[in-house]
Amino acid sequence: MIYLDYQATTPLAPETAAAMRPWLETSFGNPHSPYRIGREAAAAIEVAREHILHALGDGGSGRLYFTSGATEAVNWALKGAAARLPVGRRRIVTLATEHACVLDSLAWLGSQGFETDVVPVRRDGLVDLDLLASHVDDRTGLVTAMLVNNEIGVVQPIAEIAKLARSRGALFLCDAVQGFGRVPLPIKSCDMVAVSAHKVHGPKGIGALWVRSGVALDPLLHGGGQEGGLRSGTLSPALCVGFGEAARLLLERAGEDRAHVAGLWDMARAALGPGWRLNGSAEQRYLGNLNVRADGIDAARLISEVRQVSFSAGSACASGSGRPSHVLSALGLAGREARSSIRLGFGRYTRPEELETALSLIVEAAERQRSLAA
Known part of the structure; x- marks a missing residue:
């Protein structure tokens, strides 16, 4: 099987698996316990936290909270920040191409009395900053936008969006799941950032929310308050260590990974040819995401016919x-x-x-579809 669905999840890095193994097998202590094996687990988690902060580019201006994944991180950021918005600033603005965890959370907040505004994007998938500015007013308390779109790979102008939000006195949340470690993240412009381990060759079941110092959130989960008194639940040392190692590798391999992906992008575009048109901006994008369309093709049928290749028609969600x-x-x-x-x-x-093999199979299957439809 040839795997071409890196936006859904990524293969676990061998180094990450090796780093996790002791914490799955012998070092089983609860990191919130006071005795030695608990303290050792807690120390390993703090090392992992530092690796992730370093990969994010934070120089000590915020706090990183581990979560069960990016969906929890986004839910917590939106609902936790919304709960603190003052009367008169209970308006939240986002983009039409955001992930379902953003759009569905805002739909729920709308049912709780908040005003939500979903701003359309241009044909290339990018937001028009002038249009966005007309939607972000003095009643806006929170703006949220995705760094790299999970379906089409376009890179939104996050620094400019965040500057606009701050100019109106609003907080800014960035869903950086698909762009973390791959494209520049202007973390100094952000108030909250959500990331996920399994999108960067780490384990599933763990993500994180970075929160700028001074930004107040209400808890989403109540209980022991194990994470900084705000996020309850026993942390998994294995998952935290795995995320930390994956983040460390992001920095160590950044140049190599970038060059490798660019080469694959050029190969894919050449192999598909002009009959396949790109969805989204050709310039402002992450090259590891290629979303294309061809006339006369049924994507669902194509996926079922090319069983040797794992690829998709969009978000796994x-x-x-x-x-x-x-x-x-x-x-x-x-x-x-x-x-x-x-x-x-x-x-x-x-x-x-x-x-090369996968592209050949896809192109051949697409041509068969066209010939049968003719």
């Missing part, structure tokens, strides 16, 4: 729903165009020869 991608719809694509779109995700462990 919406797979099987039968609904068209809200991201592709936000770009103005018609239903048939959205249904003819596929997403190819590649990265550190994708070998050029296997990508």
